[in-house]
Amino acid sequence: MKVIICENYEEMSAKAADIFAAQLTLKPDSILGLATGSTPVGMYKNLIKMNEAGKIDFSAVKTFNLDEYYPIKRDNSQSYFTFMNENLFSHINIDMANTHVPNGETDDAEAECKEYEKKLAAAGGVDLQVLGIGQNGHIAFNEPDDALFSYTHVTDLTESTINANARFFDSADDVPTQAITMGMASIMSAKKIVLLANGANKKDAVKELLNDKITTSVPATLLKLHPDVVLICDKDAYGI
Numbered sequence: 001m002k003v004i005i006c007e008n009y010e011e012m013s014a015k016a017a018d019i020f021a022a023q024l025t026l027k028p029d030s031i032l033g034l035a036t037g038s039t040p041v042g043m044y045k046n047l048i049k050m051n052e053a054g055k056i057d058f059s060a061v062k063t064f065n066l067d068e069y070y071p072i073k074r075d076n077s078q079s080y081f082t083f084m085n086e087n088l089f090s091h092i093n094i095d096m097a098n099t100h101v102p103n104g105e106t107d108d109a110e111a112e113c114k115e116y117e118k119k120l121a122a123a124g125g126v127d128l129q130v131l132g133i134g135q136n137g138h139i140a141f142n143e144p145d146d147a148l149f150s151y152t153h154v155t156d157l158t159e160s161t162i163n164a165n166a167r168f169f170d171s172a173d174d175v176p177t178q179a180i181t182m183g184m185a186s187i188m189s190a191k192k193i194v195l196l197a198n199g200a201n202k203k204d205a206v207k208e209l210l211n212d213k214i215t216t217s218v219p220a221t222l223l224k225l226h227p228d229v230v231l232i233c234d235k236d237a238y239g240i
């Protein structure tokens with residue numbers, strides 16, 4: 001895993017956006033794997049600016065998001081569907097038909113998971129994936145456990161994740177307790193991965209990435225098996 005340490009969140013976001021911009025220059029019809037949460041918002045802001053300035057073009061791009069709460073209405077202000085529209089899609093020249101977020105309002109979540117994997121495979125797999133990391137070391141909603149799932153599945157959220165995400169809801173009781181998430185194999189099949197971490201609350205999770213161990217109790221450590229991962233973090237997350 002390559003590691004880039006940045007002064008602050010702004011530098012981390014700019015560097016990550018540069019990698020995405022380079023990807024679109026090299027392959028305008030890239031399949032991008034996208035993430036929600038606070039971490040990638042700065043990168044999305046940079047990409048919006050580059051798109052507005054005519055430096056990058058999303059017209060041929062397809063996107064697949066990592067996860068979505070379950071159940072949740074797409075028009076709920078905290079759904080990841082709404083998050084993506086507000087933080088990226090509505091500001092760039094992407095064809096909305098080319099964007100994919102797991103459907104959190106389906107009655108048949110198992111069928112949705114299978115369908116999502118099929119769409120991902122039919123698109124040819126993700127060229128460049130952005131990931132955040134949970135304080136507990138999760139990636140997407142692959143929570144620490146004795147065993148992890150390979151493909152898109154429904155999962156229970158851990159207390160740590162519910163508490164971490166409660167800041168976006170009126171209270172922790174309002175956070176959905178389940179999610180639809182890509183699995184570890186779905187994520188690891190991306191050709192290139194940019195993992196972002198900022199803030200001192202990510203320090204312990206980042207430390208686990210930098211030692212030599214791989215454990216399902218810190219799902220992000222499985223990324224050490226991937227041939228092309230760059231961790232871009234700020235000094236606080238790196239612990240210096």
Ligand code: PGA
Pocket residue numbers: 036037038039040132133134135138139140
């Ligand atoms: P955050 O979430 O970007 O809001 O910190 C990251 C994650 O939980 O994967």
